[in-house]
Each structure stands twice: as C-alpha cells, then as structure tokens.
Amino acid sequence: MEIEERIREVISHYRFSGGLTECRPYGSGHINGTYRLTFREGDREKRYILQIINRSIFTKPEEVMENIEGVTAWLRKKILEKGGDPERETLNIVPAGDGALFCVDSRGEYWRVYHFIEHAVCLDQVRSTEDFYQSALAFGNFQRLLSDYPAHTLHETIRNFHNTPERYRQFQEAFRRDAFGRAAQVEEEARFVEEREGFSHTLMDLLDSGKLPLRVTHNDTKLNNLMFDSATGKPLCVIDLDTVMPGLSVMDFGDSIRYGANTGAEDERDLSRVSCSMELYEAYVKGFIEGCAGALTELELEMLPVGAIMITFENAMRFLTDYLEGDHYYKIEWEGQNLVRARTQIKMVRDMEEKLPLMKAIAEKYRN
Ligand code: ADP
Ligand code: GN1
Ligand code: MG
Numbered sequence: 001m002e003i004e005e006r007i008r009e010v011i012s013h014y015r016f017s018g019g020l021t022e023c024r025p026y027g028s029g030h031i032n033g034t035y036r037l038t039f040r041e042g043d044r045e046k047r048y049i050l051q052i053i054n055r056s057i058f059t060k061p062e063e064v065m066e067n068i069e070g071v072t073a074w075l076r077k078k079i080l081e082k083g084g085d086p087e088r089e090t091l092n093i094v095p096a097g098d099g100a101l102f103c104v105d106s107r108g109e110y111w112r113v114y115h116f117i118e119h120a121v122c123l124d125q126v127r128s129t130e131d132f133y134q135s136a137l138a139f140g141n142f143q144r145l146l147s148d149y150p151a152h153t154l155h156e157t158i159r160n161f162h163n164t165p166e167r168y169r170q171f172q173e174a175f176r177r178d179a180f181g182r183a184a185q186v187e188e189e190a191r192f193v194e195e196r197e198g199f200s201h202t203l204m205d206l207l208d209s210g211k212l213p214l215r216v217t218h219n220d221t222k223l224n225n226l227m228f229d230s231a232t233g234k235p236l237c238v239i240d241l242d243t244v245m246p247g248l249s250v251m252d253f254g255d256s257i258r259y260g261a262n263t264g265a266e267d268e269r270d271l272s273r274v275s276c277s278m279e280l281y282e283a284y285v286k287g288f289i290e291g292c293a294g295a296l297t298e299l300e301l302e303m304l305p306v307g308a309i310m311i312t313f314e315n316a317m318r319f320l321t322d323y324l325e326g327d328h329y330y331k332i333e334w335e336g337q338n339l340v341r342a343r344t345q346i347k348m349v350r351d352m353e354e355k356l357p358l359m360k361a362i363a364e365k366y367r368n
Contacts, residue, residue: 007035007050010111013096013103016048017041023050028124028224029240030330031057036116047116048094052109053102057329058242061110063155065101068241069093070153071146078145088117088229089237120227120236125265126280131228132260133283138235139221139256140291143249146216147295154216154245161219161243162251164200164314168193171317174324182324186339189320192346196313203248203303203310211299217247222259249300250307253288257281257308258315262348267341274347276355281308282362289366301367305359309352316345 007023018041026036026049033052038045053061072093076086086092094113096103102112126132160166175183175190183190206212218225218238225240259266261280264273285304289296319342322329327338352359 006105006107007037009105010050010103011037013098014094014113015097017046018044021045027122031242037113047118049114049116050111051114052111053242055110058157060155060157061102064157064242065093065112067154067157067244069101071149071241071244074149075145087115088120091115091237091239091241117227117237117239119230121230122224122227122239124224126223126260129279129283131233132223132280133287134228134233134235135223135226135260136256136284136287137291138226138238139218139252140288140293142218142238142291143215143252144292144295146244149216151214151216151246156245157243161245162247162311162314163204164310164317165204167314167317167321168197168200171321171324174321178324180324180326182339186320186324186342189316189342189346192349193313193317193320196349200310200313202306203250206299206303207248212248212250212303213297213300214246215249216244217249217252219243219245219247219252219255221252221255223256248307249292249296250303251311252307253284253304254307254309254311256284256288258312258345258348260284261308262344264344266344267337268344269340271343271347274344275351276308276348278355278358278362281359285363286366298367301363302360304363305352305356308359309349309356312345312348312352316342316349319345 004023011020016039018039020037021040022038024036025034027034031054035050037048037050053064055061058064068091072090075090079086079089092115093101094115095101102110104110123131171193203212207214220240220243225238226235227237227239228234229236257276261277261284263275263277268274319330319338323338323342330338332338
C-alpha cells in the first residue's frame with residue numbers, strides 16, 4: 001500500500017473538517033515519520049502534523065501518548081497561569097474520532113496528530129549566538145516547569161535511554177557480533193570508546209549514590225526540537241516529547257551543546273569543520289542556568305561540562321552501534337551516514353576534552 005493510501009486510511013479515523021489538499025513529509029527528525037496535512041473548507045485552511053510512531057523504538061506507544069498527554073496538560077495549566085498562549089506554547093494532541101490519543105491502522109501501526117504550530121520554525125543550526133541563548137532559556141524553563149511534575153506517573157518510554165555504561169555494553173556487543181562485517185572499519189573508533197569506559201560511569205555513579213538528583217527531563221534537547229516564533233524570533237514551544245521521563249538535568253544541558261554548539265553539522269564529513277564553539281557554549285550555560293532559575297544544585301552546576309561530554313560520547317556509541325547493526329535505528333539518507341555521525345561526535349568529544357578547563361571556568365562564572 002502506498003503511503004498516501006495509508007495516510008488516507010488514518011485520516012478516516014479522525015474528524016477533520018474539509019478536504020485534504022496537501023500531505024507532505026515534514027521535518028528532519030531521525031525517528032518518527034512526520035507529515036504535514038492541509039485541509040481546506042471553503043476558503044479556510046487548517047494544518048496538522050501527522051506522525052507514525054516508530055514502534056521498533058517505542059514498543060509501548062500507548063505509554064508514550066499517556067506521558068505526552070500528562071505533560072502537555074501540565075504545561076498548558078502553567079502557561080495559562082503565566083498569561084501565555086497554550087495553543088502555541090505547547091503541543092496539542094488532536095484526538096481520533098473515538099476520543100483516543102492515537103489511532104492504530106490496519107497494519108497495527110500507531111499514528112498521532114498534533115495541531116500544526118503556524119508561523120514558527122525549527123532550526124537545524126543556530127542563526128546567531130542570541131538564538132542559542134534563547135533556546136537555553138527555553139529548555140531550562142521547560143525543566144523548571146516540570147520540576148514539580150509527579151515523576152512516578154511517567155512511563156519509561158525507552159529503558160536505559162541515557163544509561164551511558166549500558167550504551168557502552170551495547171556497543172561492545174555489536175562490535176563483537178559484527179553482524180554486517182563493518183567492525184574492521186571502526187577499529188580506531190572502538191579504541192576511542194574503550195579508552196573511555198571508566199568515564200562512562202561518572203554521572204550514573206553520582207546518580208546511584210544520590211549525589212545527583214533524578215529530575216523530569218526532556219532527554220532529546222537538540223535545537224530542532226524547539227520551535228521559534230517566526231515573527232519575534234523568540235523560542236515558542238518545546239516539541240518531540242516522546243522521551244520526557246526521569247533523567248539527569250546535565251544530560252539535557254549537554255545534548256543541546258552536542259548538537260547546537262557544534263560548528264559543523266551532525267553529519268559533516270569534513271571533520272575540520274567540527275568543533276565545540278566556546279562562544280555558543282557560554283551563551284547556553286548562561287541561558288540554561290537562568291531558565292532553570294535556581295533549581296540546579298551545586299553539583300549539577302559543576303557537572304554541566306561533564307554532561308556535555310557524556311551525552312556526546314553516548315551519541316557516538318549509539319551511532320556506531322547502529323552502523324554496526326546495519327542502520328536499523330536512525331533514519332539514514334545515505335550509506336555510511338551513521339558512521340559519519342559517530343565521527344563528528346568523537347571529534348566533538350576530543351575537542352571538549354581539550355577545552356574542559358575553559359568549559360569549567362565558564363560554567364563557574366555563571367553559578368548563582
Ligand atoms: P522526530 O522524533 O522524528 O524528531 P519530531 O516530533 O521532532 O520528530 O518532529 C519532526 C519535525 O516536525 C520537527 O523538527 C518540526 O519541524 C516538525 N513538527 C513537529 N511537531 C510540530 C507541530 N506541532 N507544529 C509544527 N511543526 C511540527
Ligand atoms: C534522535 O528524534 P530526534 O531526531 O529528535 C534520538 C536522540 C538522538 C538524536 C541524534 C528517541 O532524536 O536520542 O540524540 O536522534 N531520539 C531517540 O540526533 O532515540
Ligand atoms: Mg525531533
């Protein structure tokens with residue numbers, strides 16, 4: 001069945017007004033299949049985001065949707081209290097005709113619909129340092145708004161998602177099995193990973209010993225998971241809530257640095273273009289600490305640079321693992337893309353390791 005036919009089937013489960021005039025693949029996410037739908041009734045147009053949930057990754061889509069419903073309802077309340085606009089400042093799920101938060105098609109695939117946030121853009125790379133500072137305020141604020149959310153009600157949508165030692169174990173396993181005959185190509189990268197086995201435990205040990213708090217975190221804070229208002233240029237809405245669950249604040253901080261402070265793209269082949277910009281890093285530190293508004297502990301503040309290195313190291317292992325396992329997890333547009341992504345992450349880790357004293361000094365400067 002062609003995708004358009006499948007989408008028509010899904011649409012029949014919803015109560016949209018008017019006729020479908022356009023349906024096109026949308027965005028640059030690595031996980032879900034995203035489409036923008038346009039309906040027209042008379043001279044009125046209304047758009048929606050339709051997503052097929054990646055079921056090999058999110059094995060319990062019902063739980064993903066329950067989390068998102070809970071978190072967006074919570075955010076809606078807080079946004080209203082502040083006099084904001086919850087239609088634009090948080091995601092809004094469109095229920096199916098039967099009232100469910102998703103619909104299941106005849107193949108057993110899960111789909112969901114959100115209201116399309118109009119006059120807003122997602123950025124794959126920052127346009128300015130100010131943008132990045134603003135994004136830090138937004139992600140810090142997101143964490144603050146959820147700081148009193150009842151964490152025990154959240155499902156763990158992906159087990160051990162940011163458990164770095166477990167990611168290390170999975171990488172070793174994939175390297176040993178070498179199911180696609182690719183291990184020989186990544187020997188240098190494997191050595192790089194092995195040298196950091198001890199490091200991989202740093203944050204999980206601090207969590208296990210109760211020194212770092214478990215918070216409600218986003219867990220996927222890359223720049224293109226934030227929408228900016230096209231008119232004001234200011235951040236509007238944190239999106240991609242599939243992995244909101246208990247986690248470490250420093251990993252949320254770090255993921256934004258990993259992606260947004262990179263002077264090159266995540267899949268840049270020319271590694272000379274890849275480095276961690278200290279100007280962008282500083283802007284993010286400032287914004288994140290302000291956005292969290294005093295919620296971070298002394299140790300969290302101290303561990304911000306370690307969080308940036310840790311999540312980047314973790315992503316290097318995840319991309320490498322996927323490459324070794326035949327690219328079944330992340331969407332790829334070209335052969336070898338996951339290996340290239342892994343190499344950019346490794347370059348970023350090396351660069352941040354060298355700059356660690358400076359990164360620490362910068363974080364120190366903004367401690368409240
Ligand atoms: P993935 O998990 O694959 O990254 P996302 O939920 O991040 O999927 O969505 C992919 C892209 O779709 C986003 O980067 C954004 O450009 C766009 N998008 C998602 N939700 C909305 C929305 N409600 N309104 C407008 N655009 C959206
Ligand atoms: C994926 O869904 P997306 O593209 O925003 C991934 C993140 C990775 C990121 C790397 C559920 O994020 O964990 O850090 O790619 N999401 C999931 O770019 O695995
Ligand atoms: Mg995304």
